[in-house]
Amino acid sequence: MNRATLSLPAPAKLNLFLHITGRRADGYHLLQTLFQFLDHGDTLHFTPREDGQIRLLTELPGVAAEDNLILRAARRLQQVSGTRLGADIVLDKRLPMGGGIGGGSSDAATTLVGLDHLWQTDLGEDRLAALGLELGADVPVFVRGRAAWAEGVGEQLTPVEVDEPWYLVVVPPCHVSTAEIFSDERLTRDTTPITLAAFREHGGRNDCLPVVTARYPEIRNTLILLNKFCEAKMTGTGSCLFGAFPNEREADKVRARLPATLQAFVAKGCNTSPLHALLNKAT
Numbered sequence: 001m002n003r004a005t006l007s008l009p010a011p012a013k014l015n016l017f018l019h020i021t022g023r024r025a026d027g028y029h030l031l032q033t034l035f036q037f038l039d040h041g042d043t044l045h046f047t048p049r050e051d052g053q054i055r056l057l058t059e060l061p062g063v064a065a066e067d068n069l070i071l072r073a074a075r076r077l078q079q080v081s082g083t084r085l086g087a088d089i090v091l092d093k094r095l096p097m098g099g100g101i102g103g104g105s106s107d108a109a110t111t112l113v114g115l116d117h118l119w120q121t122d123l124g125e126d127r128l129a130a131l132g133l134e135l136g137a138d139v140p141v142f143v144r145g146r147a148a149w150a151e152g153v154g155e156q157l158t159p160v161e162v163d164e165p166w167y168l169v170v171v172p173p174c175h176v177s178t179a180e181i182f183s184d185e186r187l188t189r190d191t192t193p194i195t196l197a198a199f200r201e202h203g204g205r206n207d208c209l210p211v212v213t214a215r216y217p218e219i220r221n222t223l224i225l226l227n228k229f230c231e232a233k234m235t236g237t238g239s240c241l242f243g244a245f246p247n248e249r250e251a252d253k254v255r256a257r258l259p260a261t262l263q264a265f266v267a268k269g270c271n272t273s274p275l276h277a278l279l280n281k282a283t
């Protein structure tokens with residue numbers, strides 16, 4: 001067996017807007033959003049094992065190994081495919097947790113796609129996306145790897161081509177729990193659904209923003225600050241805020257004017273996930 005280590009990116013995503021249009025009987029929210037990837041994220045390293053063991057060799061502070069979406073994804077794929085192979089997995093974590101940029105979901109998707117490739121289990125995109133959905137609402141878009149208009153609970157995906165600007169992403173000094181925001185009584189859940197054409201013409205907003213800024217003064221203050229330089233938006237249920245720029249230099253200029261204590265990065269928006277761009281190049 002080829003024991004070579006496969007290293008793959010787990011990119012971040014942005015929600016360019018997020019409308020909450022309803023709530024299902026099971027409590028999950030119906031939403032509309034547009035997902036785009038960033039050329040910035042975690043990296044995972046997979047080395048196959050013949051003894052069937054799956055080991056995550058990197059500890060993530062605050063996350064028990066059994067809860068780590070990487071291990072959960074790997075075990076589920078192993079179970080469903082019936083492979084006898086295992087893997088050692090190393091994670092280089094760059095993405096902030098609870099930032100609304102999908103770090104955990106992307107790690108899970110890269111594990112599914114990467115191990116499917118390495119183990120030659122060939123489940124195909126649809127089955128991998130379905131396995132991903134069991135792990136989290138945001139996992140399927142990372143499995144499919146194309147910028148997408150999303151509906152349902154986020155799993156009904158239509159690929160879209162949108163502008164690929166440079167983004168300045170600012171990480172306010174707090175973590176937001178997605179479940180906590182979705183269970184807040186003040187969240188509005190009745191936005192009228194819009195079409196993609198209407199979004200292209202008029203844009204959209206983030207329905208979670210009023211609740212998030214009410215709960216987190218750090219995010220409210222960071223939003224006020226970033227709005228001085230660009231039209232600041234929030235991704236997912238926060239915490240991260242972002243602004244779009246025509247080129248890297250303009251984004252860097254604003255970044256340089258932010259307080260040095262504020263974590264921020266500049267990245268390019270991508271309609272093809274860097275994971276898929278790499279795998280497509282390799283095959």
Ligand SMILES: C[C@](O)(CO)[C@H](O)COP(=O)(O)OP(=O)(O)OC[C@H]1O[C@@H](n2ccc(N)nc2=O)[C@H](O)[C@@H]1O
Nearest residue numbers: 027028029105136137138139153154178179182236237
């Ligand atoms: C807000 C978004 O980031 C937008 O992309 C996603 O919808 C959230 O996706 P995610 O983090 O993968 O979410 P999950 O891990 O599936 O769910 C976290 C919690 O958020 C709530 N949740 C999530 C997605 C959704 N459509 N409705 C919900 O009410 C549920 O209470 C759930 O317990």
Ligand SMILES: Nc1ncnc2c1ncn2[C@@H]1O[C@H](COP(=O)(O)OP(=O)(O)OP(=O)(O)O)[C@@H](O)[C@H]1O
Nearest residue numbers: 068069097098099100101102103104105107138236
């Ligand atoms: N590999 C992982 N990386 C990050 N978080 C993980 C991982 N595995 C499990 N988790 C758990 O998932 C939670 C959410 O992490 P994540 O980084 O995906 O947040 P997020 O960016 O707000 O996600 P989203 O935008 O999908 O709501 C973490 O607080 C952590 O408890």
